Amino acid sequence: MTLVEKIIARAAGRSSVRAGEIVTVDIDLAFAHDSSGPRRWAPMLEELGVGLWDPDRVAIVSDHYVPAVDAESASILKFTRDFAAAHGVKNFFDMVGICHLVLPEHGLIRPGAVIAGGDSHTPMAGAFGTYAAGYGATDMAAIVATGRTWLSVPKTIRIEWRGAFADGVAAKDVMLFLCRELGLDNAFKAVEYAGPTVEAMGMAERMVLCNMAAELGCETGIVAPDGVTFDYLREIGAPVEDEAAARAFASDADARYAARHTFDASALEPQIAAPHSPDRTLPVSGHQGVKIDQAYIGACVGAKIEDLRMAARVLKGRKVAPGTRLLIAPASARTTTEASADGTLHALTEAGAILLPSGCGACAGMGAGLLAEGETCISSTNRNFKGRMGAKSANVYLGSPYSVAAAAVAGHITDPRAMLEGVAP
Secondary structure (H helix, E strand, O other): OOHHHHHHHHHHOOOOOOOOOEEEEEOOEEEEEOOOOHHHHHHHHHHHOOOOOOHHHEEEEEOOOOOOOOHHHHHHHHHHHHHHHHOOOOEEEEOOEOHHHHHHHOOOOOOOOEEEEOOOOHHHHHHHOOEEEEOOHHHHHHHHHHOEEEEEOOEEEEEEEEOOOOOOOOHHHHHHHHHHHHOOOOOOEEEEEEOHHHHOOOHHHHHHHHHOOOOOOOOEEEOOOOHHHHHHHHHOOOOOOOHHHHHOOOOOOOOOOOEEEEEEHHHOOOEEEOOOOOOOEEEHHHHOOOEOOEEEEOOOOOOOHHHHHHHHHHHOOOOOOOOOEEEEOOOEHHHHHHHHHOOHHHHHHHOOOEEOOOOOHHHHOOOOOOEOOOOEEEEOOOOOOOOOOEOOOOEEEEOOHHHHHHHHHHOEOOOOHHHHOOOOO
16 A cells, blocks of 8 residues: 555554545544634534534634734634633644645654644645645535545646755755646645655655645655654654654555656756746756845745745845835744844844744735735745735746745846855755
8 A cells, every 4th residue: 555545544444445435434533723613614514513523623723813913813813712711722723824834743743643724735744744735614514514525536647756865955845846847737646755855854854845845736745764853753742652663654555656757956946936826847047137025934834944944044244135015924833933043134134134924924815915906926835826815917937945045146037056156065
């Protein structure tokens, strides 16, 4: 079996499953945020006359409407807090960051689990060797009421990367490249990332790969748990009791795949996606010189501590170009604390970056950082659909934190590798 099939088989109480089968599975963790969770669930749970199946296995994170910018936002946040208190949800994280990063920071994402999330980027948890998929509000209400759901076992696309990245190339470049190469319509498939390049990645970069499985149109993205996974969990105080059992969640040598691809990491250049879709990607040279009004480093995929450190390497000793604004919304409060402690925050703000609150913010079309009519932005977020970050006539390009920071310094899209020459890692 593939890694995904093994996890689903365990959750279904089966010795094995095959792609295309419809099975019922037990959920290990269900979560949602202030936009998709309690305010959507509550009417349905009330109509059914039920509560949460297990409050200890339900997590809620307020990250979309934070901080409240109007009375409606404040009301939604209050409803979320009241729901969590009334239903005994101890894993309620209020205004401390984006759900996809806050949950692993608190040790709630564990290898071999089946995770249901009320957000399309739930697959980010697949970096820990989980089957993590996003569901709509009606499905999520049923899941939090019963602890179970049905699914069609997806076929798996296996993608192997070999070789080392050039300095200034990151996992975000991998995903923009794959959006162009594989397209955005890979429905009913999982994508498994493997190979020496992936094995050498830290958890933060693996999270980028799995997060943007959503942009590929896949059900989920996944990386087999290994020493890197277990080291991360030990570091945050959430060790795996049986690492040998967790390592068994790996694809068998004779597993059947829908497709297999192998790519050379050393040949990959920084990638930039043009408006208004992640698959409109070219190497950075194809967009060289495009003038920008705003550079935005934010979102679950693009504002982790590792992402901020990438940007700081480019920005240290430099200044944001006149007429250009650089906005940074760290993905979590913990990220901000770490960035403050190690000097990253100083390097960013000294260069002229404007610090925003942690939360989904402009990536979700909310809060600070939205674009005016006709403006152009380069962003480390995962999507650049028309109107997503403000005015419909605005243009959003996507790139890695390296590329976003380099554009902020130059005032236009440019190759970040030139700015990293001689800069210590």
